[in-house]
Amino acid sequence: MKSNPLARVELLEGRTFIIGREGHIYITDPTISKHHAEISINNGKIFLRDLNSTNGTFLLIDKKLVPFDEGFVELNQPIVFGKILKTPRSLLITAATFVP
Numbered sequence: 021m022k023s024n025p026l027a028r029v030e031l032l033e034g035r036t037f038i039i040g041r042e043g044h045i046y047i048t049d050p051t052i053s054k055h056h057a058e059i060s061i062n063n064g065k066i067f068l069r070d071l072n073s074t075n076g077t078f079l080l081i082d083k084k085l086v087p088f089d090e091g092f093v094e095l096n097q098p099i100v101f102g103k104i105l106k107t108p109r110s111l112l113i114t115a116a117t118f119v120p
Contacts, residue, residue, distance in 0.1 A: 036060040037115040038071075039101060045114045051075045051102025059111050065092050066108045068099070075102040 037044040040056035047056070053073040060067050069090035070077040078085040080098035093099065095109050 032061050032112060032115055032119060033064070034060070034062065035115075035119075037111075037118070039111060040071075040073075044118055045111050047101065047104055047106075049102060049104050052104060053102075056101050059108065059115065061112075066095065066112070067091070068093050068108065073102070077101055080105070 036058050037060070038055050038058050039045045039047065039052075040054050041048060041052050042054040043056070045059070053071070053075070055071050056073040057068060057070050057077050059069075067090070068077070068088070070088060077088045078100040079088045079093070080086075080100055085100060088099070093108050095112075096107050099106055099108070
């Protein structure tokens with residue numbers, strides 16, 4: 021039986037993870053900054069912040085890229101970092117691997 025990777029998400033509460041070419045959540049792409057953005061869960065809500073990245077962070081809303089600096093996002097919200105599409109769900113699954 022496979023375990024549910026999101027079952028460990030509650031263990032991420034209050035922790036911050038860096039997304040980037042040199043982050044906890046490693047994305048290897050030239051459009052991604054070394055420290056592109058950070059993601060955390062606070063009071064059960066997902067908070068995302070761009071870290072002054074070179075190529076920006078965008079929400080994909082109605083097939084349009086909307087510039088995003090910081091704020092709360094939904095678990096399945098499509099987010100574009102540089103030219104890479106991710107969701108908070110996929111990022112948090114990766115982050116959960118860092119929790120003992």
